[in-house]
Amino acid sequence: MSDDRSVILELRGVTKHFGGVRAVTDLDFDVYDHEVLGLIGPNGAGKSTAIDLISGFREPDSGVIKFDGEEIQGWRAHRVAARGLVRTFQTAREWARLTVMDNMLVAAPQEGRDKIWKSVFSRPSLRAAEERDRIRARDLLRRFDLYALRDEYAGNLSGGQKRLLEFARVAMLSPRMVLLDEPLAGVNPRLQVNILEAIKGLNDTGMAIILIEHNLPFIDSACDRVVVMAEGTDIASGLMADLRSSRAVIDAYLGEVATNV
Amino acid sequence: MIVNYLESLIILSAILSLLTMGLNVRWGWAGEFDLAYYAIVAFGAYFGGVLQLPHSHEPTGLGWILGLNLPFVVGLLGGAVIGGVTSLLVGAFALKSLRGDYLSIATVAFALVTWAFLSQLPGLFNGFNGVYGMQQPFADVFKNLDAQTYALILFAVCVVILVIVYVFLEMMYKSPFGRTLRAIREDEFASAAFGRDVYRCKLKAYIIGGVVAGIGGVLFANYLGQWNPYTWAPIETFLLYGAIFIGGQGNSRGVIIGSVILLVLIPEVTRFMPQVPGKPDLFPALRSMASAVLVILVLRYRPQGLLPEVHPRDAGDRAPAPTAQTAGSAANV
Numbered sequence: 001m002s003d004d005r006s007v008i009l010e011l012r013g014v015t016k017h018f019g020g021v022r023a024v025t026d027l028d029f030d031v032y033d034h035e036v037l038g039l040i041g042p043n044g045a046g047k048s049t050a051i052d053l054i055s056g057f058r059e060p061d062s063g064v065i066k067f068d069g070e071e072i073q074g075w076r077a078h079r080v081a082a083r084g085l086v087r088t089f090q091t092a093r094e095w096a097r098l099t100v101m102d103n104m105l106v107a108a109p110q111e112g113r114d115k116i117w118k119s120v121f122s123r124p125s126l127r128a129a130e131e132r133d134r135i136r137a138r139d140l141l142r143r144f145d146l147y148a149l150r151d152e153y154a155g156n157l158s159g160g161q162k163r164l165l166e167f168a169r170v171a172m173l174s175p176r177m178v179l180l181d182e183p184l185a186g187v188n189p190r191l192q193v194n195i196l197e198a199i200k201g202l203n204d205t206g207m208a209i210i211l212i213e214h215n216l217p218f219i220d221s222a223c224d225r226v227v228v229m230a231e232g233t234d235i236a237s238g239l240m241a242d243l244r245s246s247r248a249v250i251d252a253y254l255g256e257v258a259t260n261v
Numbered sequence: 262m263i264v265n266y267l268e269s270l271i272i273l274s275a276i277l278s279l280l281t282m283g284l285n286v287r288w289g290w291a292g293e294f295d296l297a298y299y300a301i302v303a304f305g306a307y308f309g310g311v312l313q314l315p316h317s318h319e320p321t322g323l324g325w326i327l328g329l330n331l332p333f334v335v336g337l338l339g340g341a342v343i344g345g346v347t348s349l350l351v352g353a354f355a356l357k358s359l360r361g362d363y364l365s366i367a368t369v370a371f372a373l374v375t376w377a378f379l380s381q382l383p384g385l386f387n388g389f390n391g392v393y394g395m396q397q398p399f400a401d402v403f404k405n406l407d408a409q410t411y412a413l414i415l416f417a418v419c420v421v422i423l424v425i426v427y428v429f430l431e432m433m434y435k436s437p438f439g440r441t442l443r444a445i446r447e448d449e450f451a452s453a454a455f456g457r458d459v460y461r462c463k464l465k466a467y468i469i470g471g472v473v474a475g476i477g478g479v480l481f482a483n484y485l486g487q488w489n490p491y492t493w494a495p496i497e498t499f500l501l502y503g504a505i506f507i508g509g510q511g512n513s514r515g516v517i518i519g520s521v522i523l524l525v526l527i528p529e530v531t532r533f534m535p536q537v538p539g540k541p542d543l544f545p546a547l548r549s550m551a552s553a554v555l556v557i558l559v560l561r562y563r564p565q566g567l568l569p570e571v572h573p574r575d576a577g578d579r580a581p582a583p584t585a586q587t588a589g590s591a592a593n594v
Binding site: 055057076077078079081082086087088089093094095096097098099101102103105106107109110113114115116118119120123126130134135138150151153169173 | 429432433435436437438439440441443444446447448450451452453454455456457458459462465469570572573574575576577578
């Protein structure tokens with residue numbers, strides 16, 4: 001079904017070992033434009049390392065990572081992000097002693113605005129740009145129910161609110177693709193539906209998304225396709241419904257969960 | 262008499278506030294606990310000195326380099342440049358791969374090595390004897406003035422430089438550049454994930470701090486008329502940190518207040534205490550203890566400092582919310 005869509009992210013033979021630990025070995029998968037791809041697997045399967053490799057927080061030992069037609073393996077994180085591929089972390093990483101509004105303004109695309117000389121010689125145009133950002137930020141904060149908290153230091157928010165702020169920041173930057181590393185971690189179950197709405201909202205604006213999550217019903221409702229990882233490599237991919245009956249997947253992941261219960 | 266004394270206090274306050282403001286760019290804005298700072302101040306002071314001083318007349322192998330006999334303004338600019346350049350060199354190595362405690366360890370090592378090196382090397386900045394004979398700023402221009410009127414000139418020079426540096430730093434602090442630095446201070450991984458070149462931004466902050474350190478160093482050396490290993494020590498960086506803690510990390514005005522309290526008022530208030538017979542070191546020791554106790558009390562009871570970092574307020578929408586077409590999602594909570 002996805003074959004007629006263009007591929008935005010392509011991994012081929014991506015490998016990363018830490019000493020003797022084979023964290024990721026020969027990982028291959030594609031992400032299509034505008035899709036939500038679930039990345040699942042047991043603990044230690046290499047999902048987070050894979051995210052680190054794609055986003056430039058770690059450098060792969062070998063393999064090719066192609067984003068939007070350009071090879072990005074080995075790029076540093078800020079360059080990957082500037083190219084339009086943004087990630088989040090397992091724990092919400094807000095800028096704690098910045099206000100919620102300032103968090104949004106930092107997340108806004110800068111287009112070279114944060115040059116030192118501009119802070120002295122280009123003040124009127126900076127002010128105008130900031131006013132435009134503020135208007136957009138207020139609108140987004142209202143959607144994420146954070147508007148009333150916009151002057152609060154982000155560090156004072158609850159765990160769920162910090163997650164919503166993270167989504168608001170991603171929406172503010174509006175990248176081509178976002179990698180969400182366990183967005184439900186530390187979130188009150190009642191807020192899960194809001195997170196699901198937020199993911200769908202980002203996806204509706206055209207963003208491609210990789211979603212790492214242990215909560216399989218959540219993956220089921222959020223994702224188009226799923227890639228299953230085990231022991232550092234991809235062992236299956238497809239629709240969640242089909243994967244439930246796959247022997248390899250059951251052995252690697254679902255089976256393990258089942259025997260644990 | 263009393264006017265002269267007050268003037269000298271304000272001059273000293275202005276110079277020390279300048280030094281603390283430069284460190285505040287590194288620590289208060291970018292969050293780097295840098296301990297090389299006073300070595301950068303010293304490089305600025307020495308270099309500004311040898312630009313202004315005549316050729317050294319010490320015996321061969323001693324004395325100082327350059328000795329170009331240039332005016333004060335050139336010395337000041339030279340000190341600023343050398344402060345920036347040494348910061349670039351130190352920062353390019355230290356900030357590239359070191360964070361937190363490791364950066365502090367590397368930079369304190371740099372400061373100690375620099376101190377030992379400059380003390381022991383007789384032909385660079387005249388070793389332990391240091392450079393001396395610097396004129397007070399513009400003393401050559403106003404040589405017909407009596408000391409009291411001249412003090413006003415020095416006073417004006419220091420205050421004007423302080424105000425100029427303050428205005429520039431405030432513009433940077435409030436700009437997107439300053440906001441990026443604060444984001445890096447709070448979480449550098451998230452900043453990188455949102456497209457910020459963390460290393461470059463930290464290096465820029467480090468260099469800006471170094472330029473201010475160089476300017477402050479030249480002013481200080483010209484005020485003292487000399488600069489040698491006895492007038493500075495790497496440990497003095499900690500006193501500047503104390504001033505930042507008291508005043509308020511990140512707030513330039515607070516940092517000025519902290520500098521005045523810790524670096525000028527406490528030493529001056531205790532200066533006129535009567536000597537205890539047979540114990541000449543008692544009051545200087547008590548003075549150091551009073552400073553330390555003050556820093557501890559502030560950290561314990563008002564950790565954000567006397568003037569905390571300004572908490573910006575968003576004006577909010579003037580009109581009722583428009584239904585914007587901007588990218589985003591509908592989290593209907």
